[in-house]
Amino acid sequence: MKHFLLSIPLALLCGCTQPVVQSALVNEVDVFLASYSETYLGLQLKSAEADWALNTKIVEGDDSNSKAYEVAEGKVAEFTGSVEVIEKARRYLAGASALNDLQVRQLKAILYAAARNPQTKPELVTARIKADAAQTEALFGFDFKINGKSVSTNEIDRILEEENDEQVRLAAWASSKEVGKGLKKGLANLVSLRNKTVQTLGYKDFFQYQVSDYGMTVPEMMELMRRFARELRPLYRELHTWARYRLAKKFGKEVPDLLPAHWLPNRWGQSWSSMVKVKGFDLDGVLSSFKPEKLVRQAEDFYVSLGFEALPRSFYERSSLYPLPKGTPYKKNNHASAWHMDLEEDVRCLMSVEPNANWWETTHHELGHIYYYIEYTSPYVPPLLREGANRGFHEAIGSLLGLASMQKGFLQGRGLIAGDAEVDELQVLLREALDFVVFIPFSTGTMTHFEHDLYAAGLPISSYNERWWKYVAEFQGIRPPAGRGEEFCDAASKTHINNDAAQYYDYAISYILLHQFHRHIARKILGQDPRNTNYYGNKKIGSFLRSILKLGATRDSRAVLRESIGEDISARALLDYFEPLLEYLRKENAGRRHTLGDI
Numbered sequence: 301m302k303h304f305l306l307s308i309p310l311a312l313l314c315g316c317t318q319p320v321v322q323s324a325l326v327n328e329v330d331v332f333l334a335s336y337s338e339t340y341l342g343l344q345l346k347s348a349e350a351d352w353a354l355n356t357k358i359v360e361g362d363d364s365n366s367k368a369y370e371v372a373e374g375k376v377a378e379f380t381g382s383v384e385v386i387e388k389a390r391r392y393l394a395g396a397s398a399l400n401d402l403q404v405r406q407l408k409a410i411l412y413a414a415a416r417n418p419q420t421k422p423e424l425v426t427a428r429i430k431a432d433a434a435q436t437e438a439l440f441g442f443d444f445k446i447n448g449k450s451v452s453t454n455e456i457d458r459i460l461e462e463e464n465d466e467q468v469r470l471a472a473w474a475s476s477k478e479v480g481k482g483l484k485k486g487l488a489n490l491v492s493l494r495n496k497t498v499q500t501l502g503y504k505d506f507f508q509y510q511v512s513d514y515g516m517t518v519p520e521m522m523e524l525m526r527r528f529a530r531e532l533r534p535l536y537r538e539l540h541t542w543a544r545y546r547l548a549k550k551f552g553k554e555v556p557d558l559l560p561a562h563w564l565p566n567r568w569g570q571s572w573s574s575m576v577k578v579k580g581f582d583l584d585g586v587l588s589s590f591k592p593e594k595l596v597r598q599a600e601d602f603y604v605s606l607g608f609e610a611l612p613r614s615f616y617e618r619s620s621l622y623p624l625p626k627g628t629p630y631k632k633n634n635h636a637s638a639w640h641m642d643l644e645e646d647v648r649c650l651m652s653v654e655p656n657a658n659w660w661e662t663t664h665h666e667l668g669h670i671y672y673y674i675e676y677t678s679p680y681v682p683p684l685l686r687e688g689a690n691r692g693f694h695e696a697i698g699s700l701l702g703l704a705s706m707q708k709g710f711l712q713g714r715g716l717i718a719g720d721a722e723v724d725e726l727q728v729l730l731r732e733a734l735d736f737v738v739f740i741p742f743s744t745g746t747m748t749h750f751e752h753d754l755y756a757a758g759l760p761i762s763s764y765n766e767r768w769w770k771y772v773a774e775f776q777g778i779r780p781p782a783g784r785g786e787e788f789c790d791a792a793s794k795t796h797i798n799n800d801a802a803q804y805y806d807y808a809i810s811y812i813l814l815h816q817f818h819r820h821i822a823r824k825i826l827g828q829d830p831r832n833t834n835y836y837g838n839k840k841i842g843s844f845l846r847s848i849l850k851l852g853a854t855r856d857s858r859a860v861l862r863e864s865i866g867e868d869i870s871a872r873a874l875l876d877y878f879e880p881l882l883e884y885l886r887k888e889n890a891g892r893r894h895t896l897g898d899i
């Protein structure tokens with residue numbers, strides 16, 4: 301969540317490099333930034349409080365919380381996109397060479413935020429917000445049905461993960477895509493509105509706008525994504541071949557060239573890990589006797605062991621950490637999230653922790669966001685720059701600690717699996733690859749290329765479904781069970797096509813980055829095998845992480861990466877991690893036909 305607080309006087313931030321007498325322009329910009337930050341904070345805090353209430357207390361038939369949030373968020377939009385703010389930020393940026401780096405970064409952040417809600421075209425903004433809300437409601441309010449009977453998406457997921465009957469699977473998969481038909485027109489309308497909104501501020505299209513947050517051009521981002529997909533291709537090709545033969549045997553069918561989508565244990569074929577069960581690694585069993593509170597306390601204890609402070613008491617007082625007790629007359633959002641309410645000390649988590657391996661990993665992940673917030677909340681980071689080095693960094697840090705919390709050495713050290721547990725390490729690697737590696741062609745390939753075409757290449761609505769499946773086949777090697785004409789819009793069944801659009805590459809980047817950080821820690825700090833580490837109690841790891849977190853968004857993310865681990869973004873660490881698996885799969889697949897082409 302992006303919530304800003306009062307500006308710190310810049311002289312305090314850059315005292316060492318400021319000339320004794322600041323230019324009039326520098327002073328004027330300081331005054332503007334301080335005033336903007338103060339107003340923004342007041343409005344944003346109200347919006348965050350309303351958003352928190354909306355997510356933690358959902359009363360059926362009572363829309364007062366959502367109305368309050370709309371009003372508060374509307375005021376934020378009005379201010380951040382106001383004509384005066386846009387004009388001033390633009391004018392000051394025109395003289396950027398006379399300003400200091402922190403000022404330029406803050407002004408750019410202001411203009412970036414303005415492009416979402418430019419009040420120079422208020423009717424566009426209103427139409428976009430309305431269309432956004434309608435699309436979200438149509439997706440989340442959809443009545444999924446199998447054979448005429450309503451089902452939840454959890455039930456659809458369970459069928460795709462566990463069911464052996466191919467016809468039952470087919471019905472579940474097909475039902476999951478029905479929602480797309482009704483979303484197609486709304487999506488086309490949103491694409492047009494999102495593009496027009498940011499064009500007001502001079503961006504070519506919404507895709508370019510989102511990419512610009514990384515300081516990159518669209519061709520640079522697309523090339524980076526294709527590079528990741530290409531580098532992982534040999535390993536993905538082995539996984540693809542292994543899965544084709546394994547699933548054809550399971551369903552008693554000929555081995556297909558492309559994987560039928562309904563054979564896979566995920567609605568979009570983006571994660572296949574439930575195809576593998578690993579013996580001797582029963583974290584669920586051990587954790588089932590824990591109270592949920594113990595998971596959160598142990599995750600905090602892990603961070604403290606690395607040298608981070610204990611969480612502020614207010615974290616426990618204000619967060620919503622556990623499922624609501626039975627009989628509570630309202631509901632809450634069950635998805636995990638981490639909140640920085642005021643961009644100062646008020647940090648909270650919204651979770652529904654239960655004692656199992658999934659929540660164990662998730663709790664460690666969410667606390668990664670919380671410690672990121674805590675570290676960059678300092679006089680050295682102006683409130684407008686209290687963000688990750690880029691969008692991928694915030695996710696990577698959480699996922700890094702999540703990964704570390706699941707490794708055998710760590711779990712043995714914590715007494716959560718037996719010291720002499722016999723675990724088939726190749727099966728562990730295979731299960732991990734079916735998440736981390738399988739996700740890359742989906743995120744860098746299908747999602748990013750399709751959204752690029754939607755926003756930046758003017759893809760006509762009459763080609764949405766054909767283009768979607770072209771990329772699914774090319775990058776993921778998957779085909780639909782039967783013909784999918786343009787009456788469908790299968791892409792729109794994915795939340796991120798509708799909401800948080802055109803930024804799915806964030807997740808690919810975070811997977812790549814987290815492996816680079818992890819390899820650096822394992823090899824350079826711990827001297828351990830990256831596939832089996834124990835971070836616990838190592839203060840050097842804490843110092844290393846804090847050196848990255850404390851910078852927030854005050855520096856270019858590429859420089860931060862280079863200075864912290866001595867390399868640029870690269871899939872090498874991810875590939876090295878799975879090297880033993882590549883050898884194993886090559887043997888398993890010996891004599892089998894590979895059908896994935898080059899990209």
Ligand SMILES: [Zn+2]
Nearest residue numbers: 665669695698
């Ligand atoms: Zn996260």
